[in-house]
Amino acid sequence: MMRLTPDQSSHVRRTPLVDFTFDGTGVSGHDGESLAVALMRAGHLHLRDAPEDGGARGLFCCMGLCQECVVRIDGMVVESCRSTVAQGLAVTSLRRQS
């Protein structure tokens, strides 16, 4: 397949990989990148349960408006789309049975 635009992927500079946990499972992400993106890339799409019916919730607006992506870090509930990855971060979901 022919690309219509030049492939610039080799020019993208990434920060070093760091390790953190999500519900006790090891995850890697690039230092300073969006926590939501690192979790999504690792296959963690179900971040919390809806309080009304327990339905799966996850990344939606990607800009801090909907609160669908909230997780817990150090006891605080934060939007994963507005949080950044750092070495040793311990992230937990807001799932009823996690």
Ligand code: FES
């Ligand atoms: S995805 Fe909407 S607040 Fe994070």
